[in-house]
Amino acid sequence: MSEKMDIWGRIIDELGRSEPFRTVREGAARGNVAVHGLRGSLRAFLLAFLIREGRGPRLVIAPEKEAEQLRGDLEALLGEDMVSYSPPLRLVPGEGRLPSLEALGLRVEALVRLAARRPGVVVVPFRAVIEPTLPPEGMKGYLLRLRPGDEVDRDDLMQKLVEGGYERVPLVAAPGQFGVRGGILDVFPF
Numbered sequence: 714m715s716e717k718m719d720i721w722g723r724i725i726d727e728l729g730r731s732e733p734f735r736t737v738r739e740g741a742a743r744g745n746v747a748v749h750g751l752r753g754s755l756r757a758f759l760l761a762f763l764i765r766e767g768r769g770p771r772l773v774i775a776p777e778k779e780a781e782q783l784r785g786d787l788e789a790l791l792g793e794d795m796v797s798y799s800p801p802l803r804l805v806p807g808e809g810r811l812p813s814l815e816a817l818g819l820r821v822e823a824l825v826r827l828a829a830r831r832p833g834v835v836v837v838p839f840r841a842v843i844e845p846t847l848p849p850e851g852m853k854g855y856l857l858r859l860r861p862g863d864e865v866d867r868d869d870l871m872q873k874l875v876e877g878g879y880e881r882v883p884l885v886a887a888p889g890q891f892g893v894r895g896g897i898l899d900v901f902p903f
Contacts, residue, residue, distance in 0.1 A: 721790045722765075729762050741768040757786030764791060764834055771827065777801070777838035784836045795833035799823035801840040814888040818902075820846060829856060867898055874900065 728734050740746030741763055751759060760783075763769035775783055780798075787796045799820045802812040823835045824847060857873065859865065874891050875881065879900070885892045891900045 721761075725758060725762050725765060725790065728758055729766070734759065734762055738763065738766060738768060741766075754786050757783055757790055760834065761787060761790040764795070764832075769834060772835050772837060774837050774839060774842055777840055780836050780838040787834060787836065791833070797823040797826045797833065797835045799835055799837045799841050799846075801838055802844050803840075804844070818888050825856060867893075870898065 729738070737746055737748055737759060748759065760769055760773065764787075773780075773783065784796060784798045797819070800816045802816055802820070804810065804812060820841075823837070825831070826833060826835055857870075871881070871891070871893070879889055879891050882890045882892050885899045885901045888901050891898065893899070
C-alpha cells in the first residue's frame with residue numbers, strides 16, 4: 714500500500730471512531746440506513762469507510778457531475794482497483810452513432826465487478842442507469858480468467874471472443890479486437 718493510501722486509511726479509520734460514522738455503521742449492519750446533508754468529499758469518506766468495513770454499497774447512483782467527482786474521491790481514498798465507473802453512452806436513437814470504446818470498456822469493467830462480486834464499488838451517473846445494458850448475470854458466461862501456464866483451446870477461446878463482441882482483425886490496434894499470428898493470439902481487452 715502506498716504511503717498516500719495509508720494516510721487516507723488512517724483518516725478514514727479516525728472518522729470511523731466518530732459518533733456519526735458509528736451510528737451509520739450500526740444502521741448499515743441492520744441493513745438499512747438513510748443519510749442526508751453530506752457535502753463535498755464527506756460523502757466519499759463515509760462511503761469509503763463503509764466499503765472498508767464491508768458494509769458499503771456495491772452500486773452508487775448520483776447526478777453526472779457528482780458521480781464523476783465521487784469516482785475521483787473514492788479512487789483517491791480506496792485505490793483505483795476498488796472503484797469502477799459506468800458512464801453514460803450518450804446515444805441518440807436513430808442517429809446511428811456507436812458509443813466510444815472507452816465508455817464501453819468502463820461499462821464492461823463495472824458489469825464484471827458486479828457479476829463477479831469483486832470487492833469495491835461501482836459509481837453510475839443517473840443518465841447511465843436509464844440506458845440499456847446487459848444484466849450482470851449476462852456477463853458471467855463471458856468471464857474468463859487466464860493465468861500464466863493455463864492451457865485453453867485456442868479455437869474455443871476465439872469463438873468465445875467473437876460471441877462476446879470482439880472483432881477478429883489482421884493487426885490488433887484498438888479495444889475489442891483480437892488477432893491470430895501463427896501460434897499467438899493477441900487480444901486488446903475492452
